[in-house]
Amino acid sequence: MHMADALLSPAVGGVFWAATAATTAYAAKKLRQEENEKLIPLMGVLGAFVFAAQMINFTIPGTGSSGHIGGGMLLAILLGPNAAFIVIASVLTVQALFFADGGLLALGANIWNLGFYPSYIAYPFIYKAIVKDNPTPKKITLASVLSVVAALQLGAFSVVLQTKLSGISELPFKNFLMLMQPIHLAIGIAEGFITAGVVNYIRSIQPEIIEKKTTVSYKKAVIALSIMAVITGGLLSWFASTHPDGLEWSIMNVYGEPELEQKDNPIVNKLQSIQEKTAILPDYSLPEPEATTEEAAEGWPNADPGTSLSGILGGLIVLLVVAAFGMGLRRFSRSGNSQ
Template identity: 65%
Template sequence: MALGCNIWNMGFYACFIAYPLIYKPMVKENSTVKRITIASVVSAVVALQLGAFSVVLQTKLSGISELPFSKFLMLMQPIHLAIGIVEGFVTAGVVNYIRSVEPALVEHRATGGGFRKAVIALSILAVITGGVLSWFASTHPDGLEWSIKNIYGKTELDSTPSGIKTEFQKIQEKTALMPDYSFPSSDDESGSDAWPAPDPGTTVSGLVGGAVVLAVVVLFGVVLFKWKKKSYSHVKR
């Protein structure tokens, strides 16, 4: 259920609301650095605000938490506003870089040298980020944890799994190859709050996770391309 909520909160709003209804109309065909930057920031802010509101609403509807709706909402929205602004500028930086090496890739489809250059550069950055920079991930609470902490004084709520939730938790514990983005260990990790935290498990999970996501995206892209091509051929006939 958590995975489904995350896909909706972080994927649906960005891909099906922010991008087609905000980013594309703002950028249009004559994209400029300024226009891309503004559109990226606005789109990211809107997507995160909608996602943050959905988290609060889903928590309320789930009935498994006594978080006060109004107070939770008033904490979630401002912190995700700040996060959205930062993510918007990061997105703008990536898009503007791609535009600088292969402008047609931002607006249309390109397969030239600029396309290969962009793919290579972004792949290298992804490997560095997932393999090394992940060691420097903040140990401070994220937006959701920060909001919960400001209500209850701690980042996680006490809960007693029961019923189907208990069964799914057992399955997860048995099948998770790298729980908490690291290799399973029976040792007491007393220094888990250390920063930075060089860990081969973190590196492997970052690289493998990135590769899996890339493989899924490529697979869906190939399937959609073939489906679109097949549909077009039928219409043409």
């Protein structure tokens, strides 16, 4: 499931962009140190393979509907965590640009959700821990299913958390979680078996592909993970220190009443105040004498109908003007081109 720009706040989007950028830089550095030039063309075509494999649709048993694979865990098994993370990031970049999946601000969060968990958590701590150095078809199947399920569960949880922290959706944390986790459990099991099937298939005809490519050491993965833990820990504590009641609130929300008065949702207010501090437009909502119209808009729930009506009316006029502008511009550019 792709996170979308429209559900994100700039602060949450920005934090995950930073985390993703840091992980990419780390992975790139590791790969540079490995000096394995052969890996680069392999990474490129395996990224393309993910798209190609998505063209092969299949019937999901029992439902009759069509499914396709995500492929994150498969990449981790074939390439190891660092290369896999970078390939997943590229696949998602192409998807964000060409398939309009999620948007550009959400790209950071999406790379995190679908790239970080399979590469740096599920692969070293579940897949490698089970398969170790002597893979057998049974071990591979077990390891694949468990690691894909874990990666997708973490990813889905991440989506819920990001949505909640952004405060754009009214969906209560608990209910959203109840919606997302089971769906991704089903998807995870299916994709897990497929991943296992493909890995075992390749092993049966060309074992050296799998055996050779999974030599990334356990130790390295642990070091990578701890570095990432420090980074995320830092980010989280930054979050927590800027608004100590934020995390507390979301935990309370999990156990407490699902319905929440959005008006005095502290985390939303707090996040908005972070936005003001961190956004490119630092002063957008500073109270200024001329900005009275905006203040009225922000306090919408209490605004008098007169103001809101003018909002609707003005909005319609703005849209009309924009449309007229576009048509005029197109006519202008056409006539310019035809000459």
